[in-house]
Amino acid sequence: MSQLPARLAALSADRLKGMRRGIEKESLRTLADGGLAMTPHPQALGSALTHPNITTDYSEAQLELITGVHATPEACLEELTQVHQFTYRALGDEQMWVSSMPCNLPADENIPIGRYGSSNVGRAKSVYRMGLAHRYGRRMQTISGIHYNWSLPGVTSEEYFALIRNFRRHAFLLLYLFGASPAVCSSFVAGRQHSLEKLAEGTMYMPYGTSLRMGRLGYQSEAQASLAVSYNGLEGYAASLQEALTRPYPAYEAIGIMNPGGEYNQLATSLLQIENEFYGTIRPKRVIQSGERPLHALRDRGVEYVEVRLLDLNPFVPIGITLPTVRFLDIFLLHCLLQDSPNDTPAEIAALGRNQHKTAAFGRQPGLMLERGNREVPLVEWAAELLDACAPIAAMLDATHGSTDYGDALRSARALLQGPELLPSARVLAVMEAEHGQSHIAFTRAQSKQTKSKLLALPFPAALQTKFEELSATSVREQKAIEAADTLPFEVWRQQYVSPDRLGMTRAAIAPALAAV
Numbered sequence: 001m002s003q004l005p006a007r008l009a010a011l012s013a014d015r016l017k018g019m020r021r022g023i024e025k026e027s028l029r030t031l032a033d034g035g036l037a038m039t040p041h042p043q044a045l046g047s048a049l050t051h052p053n054i055t056t057d058y059s060e061a062q063l064e065l066i067t068g069v070h071a072t073p074e075a076c077l078e079e080l081t082q083v084h085q086f087t088y089r090a091l092g093d094e095q096m097w098v099s100s101m102p103c104n105l106p107a108d109e110n111i112p113i114g115r116y117g118s119s120n121v122g123r124a125k126s127v128y129r130m131g132l133a134h135r136y137g138r139r140m141q142t143i144s145g146i147h148y149n150w151s152l153p154g155v156t157s158e159e160y161f162a163l164i165r166n167f168r169r170h171a172f173l174l175l176y177l178f179g180a181s182p183a184v185c186s187s188f189v190a191g192r193q194h195s196l197e198k199l200a201e202g203t204m205y206m207p208y209g210t211s212l213r214m215g216r217l218g219y220q221s222e223a224q225a226s227l228a229v230s231y232n233g234l235e236g237y238a239a240s241l242q243e244a245l246t247r248p249y250p251a252y253e254a255i256g257i258m259n260p261g262g263e264y265n266q267l268a269t270s271l272l273q274i275e276n277e278f279y280g281t282i283r284p285k286r287v288i289q290s291g292e293r294p295l296h297a298l299r300d301r302g303v304e305y306v307e308v309r310l311l312d313l314n315p316f317v318p319i320g321i322t323l324p325t326v327r328f329l330d331i332f333l334l335h336c337l338l339q340d341s342p343n344d345t346p347a348e349i350a351a352l353g354r355n356q357h358k359t360a361a362f363g364r365q366p367g368l369m370l371e372r373g374n375r376e377v378p379l380v381e382w383a384a385e386l387l388d389a390c391a392p393i394a395a396m397l398d399a400t401h402g403s404t405d406y407g408d409a410l411r412s413a414r415a416l417l418q419g420p421e422l423l424p425s426a427r428v429l430a431v432m433e434a435e436h437g438q439s440h441i442a443f444t445r446a447q448s449k450q451t452k453s454k455l456l457a458l459p460f461p462a463a464l465q466t467k468f469e470e471l472s473a474t475s476v477r478e479q480k481a482i483e484a485a486d487t488l489p490f491e492v493w494r495q496q497y498v499s500p501d502r503l504g505m506t507r508a509a510i511a512p513a514l515a516a517v
Contacts, residue, residue: 004392019150020071029062030448046474051475073326076326098448099144102143108137122479127264149308161303167333174310199432208365211360223271224272229349267498281310284306296503387410394407
């Protein structure tokens with residue numbers, strides 16, 4: 001019998017009010033015609049290495065806007081809006097691409113990689129990205145999304161891993177409800193094998209697709225497919241990652257650390273260069289100290305929060321995500337935490353991967369079946385069951401906060417399930433057909449232009465402008481200080497950083513930990 005009701009009843013109002021969230025939102029800088037901006041990171045935005053709110057992800061043209069940690073969804077989205085407003089004021093004629101799937105891209109080798117200055121840590125960030133280019137190609141790294149960071153007081157590492165296991169089981173629901181990337185510019189798949197259909201000249205799509213970003217064309221890797229990471233506990237998870245971070249991988253050994261001209265190809269020749277290279281729909285996280293490896297931080301101090309990584313940008317709203325979506329994520333994550341969570345198995349991990357790909361490519365197909373245990377069930381039936389199970393959680397959150405906001409968010413999700421034509425993925429295709437000649441580029445270009453106008457029209461007090469200008473100036477000074485403080489040659493620094501000793505587990509201890517998974 002499910003323990004969810006008892007676990008929910010045991011949650012105090014203070015713990016629920018202690019829920020925290022933050023957002024990281026990626027967007028490509030583009031030109032008015034829908035081409036990728038080839039300009040450097042705007043000076044007015046400060047240093048991409050040290051700015052607390054504005055950095056870049058893979059490409060020099062891929063902005064990443066970051067909020068702090070917030071006690072309410074409203075405060076979180078208010079800060080995200082303000083960061084957008086300041087950023088747009090620095091972009092001049094450029095705009096932010098509002099789709100997760102990229103704009104019209106140049107040849108792969110011409111996509112600019114992020115630059116972070118001359119310090120060792122700044123150089124390492126660029127070399128890591130060069131490694132991604134060699135391993136997966138640059139186009140794949142220009143996909144953008146939203147990451148949702150979430151925590152609840154009093155949750156142990158073991159409980160966070162239980163949440164993660166349930167999240168992975170039920171992640172199809174989020175792909176179905178919030179996926180918004182059913183189509184893509186043909187330039188993204190040029191020269192690649194794919195199963196997309198041609199919608200119009202320059203546009204490929206999946207008729208029932210929800211999130212091509214999270215499907216086989218997105219963050220996928222044959223090399224990483226061999227990495228069946230278990231989430232049954234911190235020790236086994238960490239051992240799996242350490243093995244991937246330290247075991248040489250023949251295809252990457254062939255690339256080498258440096259090219260014959262002495263330029264760096266990658267940080268390491270292992271399956272993963274660093275922890276962030278591991279692609280997943282959700283990650284256990286811990287704020288790291290200066291110079292600390294993320295895996296060591298997790299082992300040393302445990303899981304602090306989870307990072308949800310499968311959300312597409314919603315092209316119909318200015319900042320890419322709505323308040324009801326944020327509130328639904330709170331409900332969903334609480335459900336994942338409170339519901340019974342048996343250990344995963346290699347067979348289940350493989351089935352979850354198949355469910356993810358089926359939902360991404362065919363999610364709106366009537367009668368679509370997913371694997372659940374030893375049987376197949378209709379996606380919509382399983383989704384309805386999950387929404388029903390979320391109802392008491394939404395009710396308790398509303399009672400705690402004295403509102404109907406969470407119940408309203410759940411009702412919005414039910415409406416999407418009952419009316420698939422309302423899903424963001426369906427709306428994208430409908431508007432493309434009605435207004436933009438079936439063109440993904442024309443649709444996203446128009447939405448991006450409209451978004452820029454809306455955000456520039458919002459009030460932006462002079463005090464906020466001054467605050468962000470000071471943050472930018474401070475970030476530039478901080479980057480210069482880091483560069484001035486460096487004493488080690490980069491190669492010495494690199495070798496020290498990728499050393500297994502920095503990961504918190506001896507080589508001899510990895511095998512027993514993996515055997516226990």
